[in-house]
Amino acid sequence: QVQLVQSGTEVKEPGASVKVSCKTSGYTFTTYGISWVRQAPGQGLEWMGWISGYNGNGNQAQKFQGRVTMTIDTSTTTAYMELRSLRSDDTALYFCARDHGEYAYIDYWGQGTLVTVSS
Amino acid sequence: DIQMTQSPNSLSASVGDSVTITCRASQNIRNYLNWYQQRPGKAPDLLIYSASSLQSGVPSRFSGSGSGTDFTLTISGLQPEDFATYYCQQSYSPRPLTFGGGTKVQIK
Numbered sequence: 489q490v491q492l493v494q495s496g497t498e499v500k501e502p503g504a505s506v507k508v509s510c511k512t513s514g515y516t517f518t519t520y521g522i523s524w525v526r527q528a529p530g531q532g533l534e535w536m537g538w539i540s541g542y543n544g545n546g547n548q549a550q551k552f553q554g555r556v557t558m559t560i561d562t563s564t565t566t567a568y569m570e571l572r573s574l575r576s577d578d579t580a581l582y583f584c585a586r587d588h589g590e591y592a593y594i595d596y597w598g599q600g601t602l603v604t605v606s607s
Numbered sequence: 608d609i610q611m612t613q614s615p616n617s618l619s620a621s622v623g624d625s626v627t628i629t630c631r632a633s634q635n636i637r638n639y640l641n642w643y644q645q646r647p648g649k650a651p652d653l654l655i656y657s658a659s660s661l662q663s664g665v666p667s668r669f670s671g672s673g674s675g676t677d678f679t680l681t682i683s684g685l686q687p688e689d690f691a692t693y694y695c696q697q698s699y700s701p702r703p704l705t706f707g708g709g710t711k712v713q714i715k
Contacts (some may be wrong), residue, residue: 532708583651594653600650
């Protein structure tokens with residue numbers, strides 16, 4: 489069965505970086521992409537960007553450009569999202585999700601990784 | 608970027624009721640519209656993709672319709688497990704993907 493398992497809770501100080509991992513299984517990793525979506529406490533869903541599992545190409549929402557890096561490791565079928573220069577408003581639950589690509593949809597989701605930014 | 612506007616923000620209904628949630632896109636997105644259900648503290652679940660296609664394993668009481676800029680999600684015969692927050696999302700290209708603000712379905 490398709491599974492996406494994310495790394496655990498992180499607590500960071502303002503200005504630091506965080507790297508979240510997303511280990512996938514149960515499907516052909518290179519056939520799909522991975523989107524990253526975050527949700528601040530009590531708020532809605534915000535798409536951050538996506539990366540192709542085939543060639544590592546992708547794009548990010550303009551809001552995060554220059555501050556986020558998305559990578560993949562096809563040998564371990566794992567995706568990573570690194571967010572730098574953390575601020576308090578980056579406190580959120582971060583999800584990875586399987587992405588069917590352009591004009592398509594995202595279906596299976598990871599369990600979420602809580603990132604708290606606080607001094 | 609394409610903006611997605613959902614209405615209402617919240618609604619109260621009883622078990623067995625039928626409810627309709629609407630989603631409007633700021634431009635024509637053809638049928639590139641998906642619906643998700645999210646329960647508190649959980650990841651979203653895909654319900655409907657391409658405006659009207661039911662995701663495998665999703666009960667048939669969920670249905671979607673619309674094209675262009677106006678879309679609806681209908682739940683026919685609410686069940687206790689349906690009390691959750693629902694989000695629409697457009698997947699028109701080029702990206703970014705954008706979500707609606709969500710509709711919380713509460714028990715009356």
